[in-house]
Amino acid sequence: MFSWLNNNNQSEMPEKKELDPDNIPAHVAIIMDGNGRWAQKRHLPRVAGHKQGMNTVKTITKAASNLGIKVLTLYAFSTENWKRPEDEVNYLMKLPVDFFDDFVPELIANNVRVNVMGYTDQLPQKTQTAVANAIKDTQDCDGMVLNFALNYGSRAEITTAVQTIAKSVQQGELKPEDISSEMISAHLMTAPLGQYQDPDLVIRTSGEERISNFLLWQIAYSEFVFMAPHWPEFTADLLNQAVYEYQHRKRRFGGLTK
Numbered sequence: 001m002f003s004w005l006n007n008n009n010q011s012e013m014p015e016k017k018e019l020d021p022d023n024i025p026a027h028v029a030i031i032m033d034g035n036g037r038w039a040q041k042r043h044l045p046r047v048a049g050h051k052q053g054m055n056t057v058k059t060i061t062k063a064a065s066n067l068g069i070k071v072l073t074l075y076a077f078s079t080e081n082w083k084r085p086e087d088e089v090n091y092l093m094k095l096p097v098d099f100f101d102d103f104v105p106e107l108i109a110n111n112v113r114v115n116v117m118g119y120t121d122q123l124p125q126k127t128q129t130a131v132a133n134a135i136k137d138t139q140d141c142d143g144m145v146l147n148f149a150l151n152y153g154s155r156a157e158i159t160t161a162v163q164t165i166a167k168s169v170q171q172g173e174l175k176p177e178d179i180s181s182e183m184i185s186a187h188l189m190t191a192p193l194g195q196y197q198d199p200d201l202v203i204r205t206s207g208e209e210r211i212s213n214f215l216l217w218q219i220a221y222s223e224f225v226f227m228a229p230h231w232p233e234f235t236a237d238l239l240n241q242a243v244y245e246y247q248h249r250k251r252r253f254g255g256l257t258k
């Protein structure tokens with residue numbers, strides 16, 4: 001890892017590096033961490049961090065689309081986040097409503113299509129409606145897919161997939177030996193992303209270096225970039241730096257480099 005990626009001091013950042021336009025990661029997935037700490041550092045309530053984090057989502061969506069990224073997956077709410085105080089959960093549930101209310105016209109102007117993966121039927125009705133409307137309003141956009149993971153958890157996702165496949169076996173529609181890696185992928189919530197279902201690059205902000213139940217199956221061959229800034233202070237320039245680091249990795253997928 002490049003040391004400057006873990007350095008909050010912008011003045012020590014190197015000059016902007018040129019990216020190779022032919023090696024842009026198709027699917028970038030981001031664990032948007034550090035909203036609470038960003039707020040605490042400023043003596044603000046945690047939810048102020050989430051609000052600023054929502055603004056960062058707007059900035060990074062446009063930057064990712066401009067870079068030519070095909071799918072941007074953002075981990076917005078995990079199946080474990082329900083454990084947070086009720087006020088914070090309520091705030092996080094209202095964020096998509098505010099976000100889509102305000103931002104759908106810009107998404108359409110940028111040809112960005114919204115997709116949401118997760119146990120959305122467990123979300124409050126207003127959140128479900130906002131999500132459904134955003135998906136419908138952007139359905140004709142054929143540029144980048146902005147894929148929110150909302151009430152998403154990878155272990156739950158894999159468990160659901162295994163249950164579905166097991167039922168097919170039980171009903172005699174499938175033999176256990178016919179279960180393939182491709183079949184498992186096809187039963188996951190990323191299946192609608194087609195050829196882009198596995199992230200090429202996973203970014204986590206705020207200096208934490210863990211996966212937190214995010215896309216456990218799909219990240220088998222992803223590149224990871226962990227960055228020190230908290231999500232509310234993440235910028236298009238930092239996204240470029242992560243892509244730059246990605247472009248200097250050697251991806252071997254278990255094979256040998258040429």
Ligand code: FPP
Nearest residue numbers: 032033034035036037053054076095096099
């Ligand atoms: C993690 O930071 C962040 C979250 C659990 C929520 C992420 C949500 C957003 C960035 C806004 C989403 C916007 C839309 C449009 C849905 P944390 O609260 O765990 O931070 P901490 O580790 O510093 O406490």
